[in-house]
Amino acid sequence: MNNKRLQLLPLWAAISAVIIIAGIVLMALLGFNTALDKPSAKTFDVYYNVVVDLSEGGEDKLKDLCEDAFAEAGISYEQAEVLEGQTAPVSLNQSGFSSTGTDFLLRYTFAGDVSDEKLASAKAAAEAAIDGDEVFLTPAETYVSFDTVTLQPMNEAMWRGAVGVAVAAVVALIYVAIRFGLGCALTGLVACVNDAFLTLAVLAIARIPVYAFAPMLYAAIAAVVSAVLWLVRCMKLRDAAKEPSAGALSAEESVAQVCRETDKTVWLAAGLTLAVVLVAALCTLATGAMPVFAAALLPVAAGLYSSMLLAPALHVKVKAKFDAMKKKHVRYEGKKKAKADAEA
């Protein structure tokens, strides 16, 4: 009835500890790879007025000219947008932005390491092409410029998210303690904290590109998945404890039996969640949403890891300790009762 994975707690703990410690060091030194938020980028802007500058079909032509200029300069952009000009926000009497109707901006965003020289060369090529093309009626107002853009950090969301996940995990596991016992809650808490940290650590170590808001979202998902998968085990543990033969089993045998009975459910639940997130990632492949879904596979995988390996192995020790305490308590109560009976 023994299960080898239950005897490898030092190994699972060491794996988690190494990854988490390395992750914390990297988080402290480098933070997360928030490249998706473009913390440092270059923008190449082409301002144009559809009435003054362009004849029909001019917008497409403008895009073609810019792309030719980039190809000539040997650079490629990460994102292209057409932005509609708005009246400047200068008056409190106005209630909202309103479109000027004629001003537009064609913005190309490049990685931060694209050199200014190449952008300058692309700018010169684009300006020359615009000047020489009859599609542009008054090329002087079609203006090209490029900039270095640096995102200013806002950290409140990050630390509040971390506090939120920590508090939520503790409170949820108080509920687990009430319903399933302190031992289950302690193991669950370790699993939740482990999974949240493991997720963050892997994000930091593997330098997986994420949006700045996302790390704590993934930590929260890891905590939820971990709690749910551990609850599946807890329910079976409680049921098993009610069996008449439960007293005859050691902690390891008992946990091994429960693991065997619930492994399929845990795999199914985690596999289903992974499949759902994967399908969402695949469907949004060509959009900015894809990285959000793709990285969400990580916390689910972390939850599966701890639910299959770390938590059951840890619970063997925790359960053994609690079982011993329970037996001692029973013996003490028995002695007390015998003494009271003798006195009577």
Added chain:
Amino acid sequence: MGKKKSVVLLVIYTLLIAVLCFICTVSFSYGTDNLYTFSSVMRMMEKDADLGLAYGANADAGAYLGGGYSAVYYPEGVISAKEYDDNIRDMSEEDAADYAADYVRYPGENGSVYLEKGVAANEDGTVQDSFKEAFASALSVVTERVAALRVDGARVENTGDYAIRVFLPAMMDGEYSAMTIFSYTGPFDLRCGTDEASAESVFNITSKYSMHDYVSSVRARSSGSAAYVEFDFTDLGRDALAEATAGAAETAVTLYFYVGDTSVISLSVSETYDQNTLYISGSYTAETASAVAAVFSTALDGTEEDLALTAGDAYFHPALYGENTVWMLYIAFGVLFVAMMAFFFIRYRRLGFVHLYTYLLFLFAMILCGWGISFVYLSVESFLAFLLASVLLCVSDAVCFESARKEYALGKTMASSVKTGYKKVFWKLFDLHVVVALIAFLVAAISISALQVAAFVLGLATVFSGVATLAVNRFGWAVMMGTSKKQGAFCNFKREEVEDE
């Protein structure tokens, strides 16, 4: 349940689902030349800055939900290269030369800004050290103001070294006014008088007393639908304000709340104001009050030397993740929905309809909440949270079905199997939902912006999932099964085969 009763209830249930489906998902144009448009709830639901979608009768004319606006704040002494070109283009040669002599292009001949000599740049074209410090301070103040909004998607960028680009999501209340007042710099000043021109400062700022000796904090508060800006005065500030408004009972005066040279709020006072706290409500929403409070709060540390900022170059950004992202999310949902129903119909045959109705009710409840709850909106994160809750509902329904299947296999009647099956899993599913909802709501209560909304959606969907699986699903099962004579076949449940000895 009798067959007639079942049929009647099933028809009502189906009609309810059909109506909800129509309201939540169907949009169409009607009337002469399609003048009017009926927009579905899904279409009218707020989208965050990453997503965006045209909606309503004016969809063709640009009515849009989602996306956001950006504007650039240029400090005094800095103009964009485009503005410089626009200004110089029509000047005479002589004027152009004079104008050109006043400016230096930064950082080089391809720079995107021009610095004015004597204000931002030295005569030799290098940037003044004092300007660098003042700009760093202005950038920090603007960042603090935007961060104070705690709005998902809001961001501040330093662009071209000496300009500040602010992006605010369109789903905000009053993103225009926030963008406008965030450019106000300088110290806070409270003036009192019968008119703006003659109003005098209430607080005497000297080398001995700073503004913090009079005003301890400025915060935004909200209670229900009312939002207001709260000024907390120190005792010294309270005395000064009481003294300034002493004659207000005889002659009404107005309090003018200045940031730098701009009056942001004016407040009529008709009696002596002698309290430590002043609440100003007006027509604020929680977000506009927060923006105003952020401006005043940062202005408490403002000085006359602060750089003046001018807002310009405003643009609308349709959707940061790409204009098709919303449609891709809908497609992802469609694929998952088809896969889910294929599983339930294959494994449980007509019992799949019970899950279908339960899931649709859950879905429409979530859509209506996403539209009806003011701070909930459609984002990739909230969609992900919804998907996770959907997995929970599907697994819960399958667990209930499997539990009943086991009971039926033992030879019990269908009614008894369902009852016992539910009884066996009720507390397990209850615990599961309580734990997920607890985590989700606590994270929502403590965190801010994107994570807050995603966690709230997960919590809400988990509650709905619990109700759906433990109550609605069972009701649907009873109703639908009542219409069938062969209840085992209806559910694709089979008796356990016992071998004859």
